[in-house]
Amino acid sequence: MKRPLPLLLLTGALALGSFVGYQANERQNSPAETASVTSSTPVEEESIQGQMVPATNRPAAFNQARARTESEANTVQVVKDRQDGLVYISVTESSSGSEQAQLRQRLQEQFGLPELPGGNGARSGTGSGFFVSAAGDIITNNHVIEGASEITIRLHGNKKTYKAKVIARAPDFDLALIRAEGVPREDIQALPLGDSSRLDVGLKAIAMGAPFGLDFSVSEGIISSLERTVPVGTKQVNQQVIQTDAAINPGNSGGPLLNSAGEVIGVNTQILTGGIGQSAGVGFAIPINTVKKLLPQLQAGKGGVIRTPTLGIQFTDLSALSDEERKAYNLPASGALLQQVYPNSPAARAGLKGGSEAATVSDTGGGSAQIATDGDIITAVDGQAITEGDDLRRAVIGKQIGDRLTLTVRRGSKTREVTVQLQAFDFPQASGQE
Template sequence: MPKAFVLTVLLAFASPLGAAQTTPAPATPVAPATALPAAEQATVNVIERALSSVLYIEASSPSQTQGTFSSPLFADPRSQDDQSSGSGFFVNAQGFALTNYHVVEGATRLSVTLRDSNQTFTARVVGTAPDYDLALIQVQGVPANLIRPLPMGNSTGLRVGQTTIALGAPFGLQFSATTGIVSAIERTIPTGIRGIAQNAIQTDAAINPGNSGGPLLDSSGRVIGVNTTILSPSGAATGVGQSAGVGFAIPINVAANLLPRLQAGQTIVGPILGVSLAPFDLTDLTEQARTQYRLPRAGALISQVTPNSPAAQAGVRGGTTRIQTPVGPVFLGGDVITAINGQAIESAADLREYLFNRQAGERVTLTINRAGQTVTAQVTLAPGTVPGTGR
């Protein structure tokens, strides 16, 4: 069949009434653009302004993968640095920005992208607060007109139901925004490298991996929190936790109180006793195990005592019998802390939370159950270390 005939047939099938119609059908009218409702326009304006203050942070750290070649003469494609990403936001005109500690932890290089620039900038870590999962970085070489600090709000007095806006880079999708409400304000979640329970803002604004360190705003565009973690099941396909409408942010008042010390270059961690605690609660043990090792029903079980630590100097004892548990090896037979300065301690979490609110150099009195006998010990708390396993 000639090509011209094929084309004619196709056109005929595409427009069977073409021969009978001599004028084209009128075009469907397009409705003119209408203005957004006032409340919606206000949200758009807040997000548009705030995104210019948000950082997309890429962190490079030494690869944990062993290279194929041991000789420096050969390049191994698997020996490249590990890459991770997160978010942050400017807090002052000098280019300082807040983010999460876990975004920058172990990084040897930080690269920052801004929404209003095609250039990639480097950044340096200024100060860290590992126990709070906060870090302050400074972006290098940014033009002054691109440094747009976000206004700080007040996380005290938040009300369940008020609007929240979460900004960041979920799954690397830079400069994304989600909205929701404050879902709860009386929440405590394990925070920082030692998982110490702390107050947090709960929101249903979608937060996903990559939102870490980004701002949580109120309806006026003021920062009320720093996005930090989510509570969700693992993703069925990827194994990566997905948003399930339960996200948490560090209250901005906590970050604001730490900001002067972070800007001064400090590493802020809570004080320590110098002990390693059993990674389970005494209530998890059977009655037979508690009887065998003369353990009370509640308290913080000391597995090991760090040599020359405050606890060691005060005569606190660790365990002597090593046993293997589902959560790793533990030494039993040591002291159990049942109170500190008269306040009852029922678990390891209670002890961590109490110490978190104390200062290095402070002297505390431990009430100890030692093989069924009650003894006391005076301990002077020491500065914490990073990363450390001491409590």
């Protein structure tokens, strides 16, 4: 029977030790040698001129400070300093058949929000949040509280629940501000907000929250990418996010992502699951600079919704067409080809026009679609070229109502600059609208 090599080596080493020990014992039978050992050598000595002598069994002293790495000590300190700023959020709908409950169910399926059983047909769920002011303002995700009939919170290390109300929501950024009633001022620990523009890939990232309803769970990783865009909010516009491999699971939504200085650098919002419904090492956080930009509007919201401006157009992304199709209809390689300009919209007031001449092109599903090829083409926004349709959406959603955009517009063979004053505009949601 063959034994594994490491086992043979270990057996050989043990056998060699026994043999050496035996020879040492043989030599120690000599009175002279025995006297030499007992009179001049401490018992702690392990060998004398190659002889094996038992050593005292003294375990080395454990130094906890030296055992911890600098990174571990930093993580422990950050968690201790910031844990009381974390908030656990529970929400309930009064009826599973209500419009709000149906909306929440869709958001749960989209974002993986954990659902808890409720009585009398009610639906419940959990999420996370964190204090951002001494007044008790709490930032969380919009999809955590969207459609809820009742919101309650708990603080870290405390089983007491407090009712909370919505101060304002920013659905297009998946952010919301809530405030709890009756929380003692001394229990409100606002977390410091960092600067997400100063991040680097590879820096430490610490996520805190209540994944799967497990209160106060901490995970650590790094910032994996700062070049990622994913669909965010109700308009599902691709927006810049922070990618991290710190484990983020359902229930972490709305919780803080911290750096090694204990500053909030992001709001945990989504995960890429690969179909398993839990962390696969790819999580996304809304940059904290987005929160800081919106925070004054949220705090002044008085229960309302922060609306983002809209051009009021429907367009086709030219980069999605084939080279042959663009050549056939004399279209540029990229830009937003206007299909429709809605009446009384900001785009209509600026004189933009949609098309009317229909043509057949291939769609992403392998079939065909009808588009108008003679509408205005927006090729740049504020001097920045549009390489894909989301460039236009991001430019608009990043502005505030009342701001102005300068659009570079091609109509036929002529190109001109058009200034549009942005306003809120309501129209039925559909692909390619802005």
